[in-house]
Amino acid sequence: MPLDIDLIVVGSVNADLTAVTERLPGPGETVGGGRLRRDPGGKGANQAAAAARLGARVRMVGAVGDGADGERMRAALTEAGVDVAAVRTVAEPTGTALIVVDADGENQIAVCEGANALVGVEGVEFGPGDAVLAQLEIPMPVIVALAERVQGYFALNAAPAIPLPDAVLRRADLVIVNESEYALLPQLAEGRLVAVTYGSQGAALLARGERVAYAPAVRTRVVNSVGAGDAFCAALVLALRSGQAPEQALATACAVGAAAVADPSSQPAFGELAAYSG
Secondary structure, eight states, X not given: OOOSOEEEEEOOOEEEEEEEOSSOOOTTOOOOOOEEEEEEEOHHHHHHHHHHHTTOEEEEEEEEOSSHHHHHHXXXXXXXXXXXXXXXXXXXXXXXXXXXXXXXXXXXXXXXXXXXXXXXXXXOOOOTTEEEEEESSSOHHHHHHHHHHOOSEEEEEOOSOOOOOHHHHHHOSEEEEEHHHHXXXXXXXXXXXXXXXXXXXXXXXXXXXXXXXXXXXXXOOOSOOTTHHHHHHHHHHHHHHTTOOHHHHHHHHHHHHHHHHTSSSSXXXXXXXXXXXX
């Protein structure tokens, strides 16, 4: 059954160019024998696609270029069930992520922001019943504007790790990071609710720096970890908003993240959220 949740995702849309190699190259090294993939990506688009496939009603606010990449990224979101009416077409090229993934699913990523630098929320209405999820692959002034304008639930995936204005941290109902990002952002110890992922060690919820919930990771074969964190973010927001208790919501999000790492795509197909809440 679809979720009775309206989610607005404000964030990046990228074309992912991925080389799958036996191992990651070292500094100055060339590693041959790779296989090239071209897929839809971007933290914002990944989260929007995951949330829609998990059963929420999702609108995406973002920007793409006017070329073939922009058309493909828009079509991929539409196919996932995302409303793309607020994805603008701009003069800059669609954002691009250059990714290398090794045989164990570890990755290296370089991002060219392109159109994502022009994402804005002018003319976008945020109702009191809307949940909003954003990330930091778009300009910080947009995040500040969301903190001021969002009337309902506001979740922020603070990735990549960039210091947050105090007003954003005070406003966010939920901040989601991995353990490296949490270490780089000591201010998160003051966050009202912060989810931290620890890879194979699971995930925890912290309130003002104190752990209030924990869930172990779900064991799986790792194929590609690029979109796993994004799937976790989408699932955690939906699980909490659907009324799941904190530990159950974390467990649900961990199960969705495990399903994501077992799939080569950054925007995998998912069942509805309830399928991961057992």
